[in-house]
Amino acid sequence: MHDTLIFMEFLGLAPDADERAIRRAYATRLKQIDQEADPAAFQSLREAYDSALLWVRHRSDAGQEVAIVADAPDAVTTIANEQPQAPSPSPSPEQDDPATQARVVFSEFQQLMPALPVDDDCPWQQALRHGLADERLVGISARELFEYHIATLLADGWQPGHEALLVAAVTIFGWSDDRRRVRRLGQAGAMLDVAINERATFDQQAPEVRYEQRQLLLRLRDGSPPGTRELINDTPLLEQLIARFPTWLAMVASAPNIMQWRALHAQLPGWRKLPLMVSLAKRDFATGIVMPLIWVIFIGTMILGSLIYPDTKGKPPPPAPTAADYAERGAAALDQHKLRDAIDNLTRSLQLESKNANNYSLRAIAYTWNGELKLAQQDIDQSAELNAANPLLFRARGALAYERKQYAEAVDAFTRSLQLEPDHTFTLMQRSYAYFEQHDYPHVMADTEQVLKLSPGMGAAYSLRLEVAWTHKDKAAALKEIQATLTAIPDTAYAYHIAARAYMRWGQQPEAIAVLTRGIERSPTANLYLYRAQLRPLTQMAEKRSDLAKALSLQPQSFNIVRDSAELEIGNGNFSNAQPILTSLLNNSSLTKDERSILLGLRGIAYTGTGATTLAQSDYDAARALVDSTTGLNNLCWLLATHNSSLDTALSLCDASLAKSAHHAATLDSRGMVLLRMGRYQDAIAAYNAALAQRPKYYTSLYGRGLARRKLGEHESGNADLKAARAIDTGVDAEFDEMGLKAR
Incomplete structure (x- = not known):
C-alpha cells in the first residue's frame, strides 16, 4: 500500500490502514453527518470513505453510486444515453443558475418516467442516479433543488410509476436513514416523513395481510369503476388503509379512484353494505369490545349473504421471494457494503437458480471484500464455467487479484472487463489503483483522465492524481491538480478537504487554512469548520474553539464535532466542561456501538480528570462491553493512551485486543504508545518492532520507537526512526506534540 494517501489522511488514518481501520474511522469520525444542516459534509464523508475502500478492496466508486450489477433495462439505458451534454465551460448566467439547472435535469427525468416500469424500483434508482450524476448538478444547491423537485412530485399525489419512484427516492436520497434530511424539504418533506413512517408500519403487518392490501x-x-362485488368485499379494507396509512396511500394509489370507490359505495342500498358493518364488528370483537345484539344479527345475515354471493376460491398466499428478488437484494447489499447480507441473499438466489453466472461473480466480489478468498475463487471458477465472457466475471477476478496483491493480474482482468464494457468508471478506477501499485503512473493518469471525462465530479480521481504528483515530488503538478479539483467541484466540501490536505502535505499550513476559509465563505458547512479547527495549531486556541462552536451550532448531534469539542476541553484541562457535551450526545439512540464506546471512553477520561474514578470505571466497562472486538478494543486503548489517562486500563484493553488478533499492527502500535507513556521503554520498543514487522512504514510506530530509543540514550537509532517517520508524514512532530510527546 502506498505510504501517503489524501483520503486516508482525510479519515484520520495511517497511510497503510487496512479495511477494518477504514471502517472504524468511518464509524468513529465521520459517520454521523447531519445532512439537514450540512449535506456537503456527508458527500465529503462518502467520497473519502469510498475512496479508501476502493484503494484497499475496490468497494465502491467514491461519490458515485455505480452499481456492479448488469446495466439498466434497455428503456433506461437508451433514454439516459440520449440526455443532453453538460454545459460548455463558459455557461451563460442562466445556465449557471442552480435553480435553472435543477429544473432542466428534473424536466428530463420526467420525460424519462413513462419509459420506466411501474413494478420495479431498480430502473428508477438508476434514473435518479443518472440525474444526480449529471454535470449540471455538480453544485450542492442544484442537487438539493433536484431532490426537492422529486419530493414535491411525490407529495402532489400518485401518478403511474410513483409507487416505484417513492421506493427508489427513499433509497437514493437516504430519507429513511436521516429523517431530518427529508423534513428540511418543506411541506413535501413533512408529508414524506409521515408516509415513510406509515410504510414502515405497513411492512410490519403479517405477510397475508400485506398481500391482500397490495x-x-x-x-x-x-x-375502471369497481363492480358491486368489489365495493362490498373490498371497501372495508379500503377504509382500513385510509385510516391507517392516509398519507402513504395518496402517494401509491390514485386519490380520484379512491374517492370514486367511496362515492359508489355510499350509493349502495344499506342492506348491501352489511359486509362492511360485519368487518367492523369483527374488529371490535378482536379488540375485546362487547358486541351489541345488532352485530350478532348482522353476522347471521352474512351467512345468508354468502349464499347469495358465494365466495370463489380463496386468494392465493403471498408469493415467496424469487431468485431474482434475492439477487436484487444481494446486489443492493453489496453496493452498501453489507457483505454478509449480500452473501446470504445471493446464496438464496443461487439455491433457486444455480446457473446464474452474474450472481456467482457478485458473490465472489462479496466474499473477496469479506476476506473469504477461497470461497471467492470457487465462485469465480463456477461463473467462468457458465459464462466465460462476462464483464462482471473479470471485475470479480480483478478484485480478487488485487486483494492478493497480484497487481499485474488485476490490471489484466480489469482490462478484459473494459474491453467487454468500455467506459465503466468503476472498473477504470479499480484499474487505476492497480496501476498505481505497479508504479505505472502514466497509465494511472490516463485512466483517471478518462474517468473525469465520464464523471467530472469524481473526487477519488483527483485524489489519486494528487498522489501521483506527490510520488514524483512535483509540487507544480500538485498545485495544478488542486486547482482542477476546486474548478470541477467548487460546491463540494470534499474538494476543499482535498486541497487543504495537499497543502498540508507540502508544509503549507496557511494555504491549507486559507482554502478551507474559501470553502466556508462559499458554503459554511459544519464539516469545513471542523476540519479548519483540526488544522489550526495549538497557538490558535481561541480560533479552534470558535470553529468548533460554529460547527456544533450547525450539527449539535454530530458525533464527529462533539468528540472533537470534548477532546479540546479535555486537552485544556477543562474536564467538567467536557462532561455535559458528551452526555448530551450519549442520550442520542442513533449512535452506533463504536461511536457510543468512544464517547463513553472520553467521558471516562473527563471523569478521571475530575477525580470521579468510580464513574470513570463504569464508563470504561460500558464502553468495553459495546465493542468486544479487536478493532473496538484497540480504539479504546488508543484513546486512553493518547490522552495519557488510566494507562493500566489502556494496557488491559490492548492486551484483550491482541488476544483476539496477535499480529494486529494498529493494536501493537497502540500498546507501544501505552508502554511509552508508562516509561517502560524496552517493552515499548518491542511492541513497536512487532507493529513495524507487520507494516514497515507505519510512521507513528517509527516515531514512537524513536522516542523510546532516545529515552534509553540510543540517540543515533532514535533519530533515524524520527527522520524516517517525518519522511512519511511531515506533520508527525505536530501530531505527537499535541499528545505531549515532544522529540525536541
Whole structure:
C-alpha cells in the first residue's frame, strides 16, 4: 500500500490502514453527518470513505453510486444515453443558475418516467442516479433543488410509476436513514416523513395481510369503476388503509379512484353494505369490545349473504421471494457494503437458480471484500464455467487479484472487463489503483483522465492524481491538480478537504487554512469548520474553539464535532466542561456501538480528570462491553493512551485486543504508545518492532520507537526512526506534540 494517501489522511488514518481501520474511522469520525444542516459534509464523508475502500478492496466508486450489477433495462439505458451534454465551460448566467439547472435535469427525468416500469424500483434508482450524476448538478444547491423537485412530485399525489419512484427516492436520497434530511424539504418533506413512517408500519403487518392490501392497491391504480362485488368485499379494507396509512396511500394509489370507490359505495342500498358493518364488528370483537345484539344479527345475515354471493376460491398466499428478488437484494447489499447480507441473499438466489453466472461473480466480489478468498475463487471458477465472457466475471477476478496483491493480474482482468464494457468508471478506477501499485503512473493518469471525462465530479480521481504528483515530488503538478479539483467541484466540501490536505502535505499550513476559509465563505458547512479547527495549531486556541462552536451550532448531534469539542476541553484541562457535551450526545439512540464506546471512553477520561474514578470505571466497562472486538478494543486503548489517562486500563484493553488478533499492527502500535507513556521503554520498543514487522512504514510506530530509543540514550537509532517517520508524514512532530510527546 502506498505510504501517503489524501483520503486516508482525510479519515484520520495511517497511510497503510487496512479495511477494518477504514471502517472504524468511518464509524468513529465521520459517520454521523447531519445532512439537514450540512449535506456537503456527508458527500465529503462518502467520497473519502469510498475512496479508501476502493484503494484497499475496490468497494465502491467514491461519490458515485455505480452499481456492479448488469446495466439498466434497455428503456433506461437508451433514454439516459440520449440526455443532453453538460454545459460548455463558459455557461451563460442562466445556465449557471442552480435553480435553472435543477429544473432542466428534473424536466428530463420526467420525460424519462413513462419509459420506466411501474413494478420495479431498480430502473428508477438508476434514473435518479443518472440525474444526480449529471454535470449540471455538480453544485450542492442544484442537487438539493433536484431532490426537492422529486419530493414535491411525490407529495402532489400518485401518478403511474410513483409507487416505484417513492421506493427508489427513499433509497437514493437516504430519507429513511436521516429523517431530518427529508423534513428540511418543506411541506413535501413533512408529508414524506409521515408516509415513510406509515410504510414502515405497513411492512410490519403479517405477510397475508400485506398481500391482500397490495392487491387492493393495484386495483386502486386502475381507473375502471369497481363492480358491486368489489365495493362490498373490498371497501372495508379500503377504509382500513385510509385510516391507517392516509398519507402513504395518496402517494401509491390514485386519490380520484379512491374517492370514486367511496362515492359508489355510499350509493349502495344499506342492506348491501352489511359486509362492511360485519368487518367492523369483527374488529371490535378482536379488540375485546362487547358486541351489541345488532352485530350478532348482522353476522347471521352474512351467512345468508354468502349464499347469495358465494365466495370463489380463496386468494392465493403471498408469493415467496424469487431468485431474482434475492439477487436484487444481494446486489443492493453489496453496493452498501453489507457483505454478509449480500452473501446470504445471493446464496438464496443461487439455491433457486444455480446457473446464474452474474450472481456467482457478485458473490465472489462479496466474499473477496469479506476476506473469504477461497470461497471467492470457487465462485469465480463456477461463473467462468457458465459464462466465460462476462464483464462482471473479470471485475470479480480483478478484485480478487488485487486483494492478493497480484497487481499485474488485476490490471489484466480489469482490462478484459473494459474491453467487454468500455467506459465503466468503476472498473477504470479499480484499474487505476492497480496501476498505481505497479508504479505505472502514466497509465494511472490516463485512466483517471478518462474517468473525469465520464464523471467530472469524481473526487477519488483527483485524489489519486494528487498522489501521483506527490510520488514524483512535483509540487507544480500538485498545485495544478488542486486547482482542477476546486474548478470541477467548487460546491463540494470534499474538494476543499482535498486541497487543504495537499497543502498540508507540502508544509503549507496557511494555504491549507486559507482554502478551507474559501470553502466556508462559499458554503459554511459544519464539516469545513471542523476540519479548519483540526488544522489550526495549538497557538490558535481561541480560533479552534470558535470553529468548533460554529460547527456544533450547525450539527449539535454530530458525533464527529462533539468528540472533537470534548477532546479540546479535555486537552485544556477543562474536564467538567467536557462532561455535559458528551452526555448530551450519549442520550442520542442513533449512535452506533463504536461511536457510543468512544464517547463513553472520553467521558471516562473527563471523569478521571475530575477525580470521579468510580464513574470513570463504569464508563470504561460500558464502553468495553459495546465493542468486544479487536478493532473496538484497540480504539479504546488508543484513546486512553493518547490522552495519557488510566494507562493500566489502556494496557488491559490492548492486551484483550491482541488476544483476539496477535499480529494486529494498529493494536501493537497502540500498546507501544501505552508502554511509552508508562516509561517502560524496552517493552515499548518491542511492541513497536512487532507493529513495524507487520507494516514497515507505519510512521507513528517509527516515531514512537524513536522516542523510546532516545529515552534509553540510543540517540543515533532514535533519530533515524524520527527522520524516517517525518519522511512519511511531515506533520508527525505536530501530531505527537499535541499528545505531549515532544522529540525536541
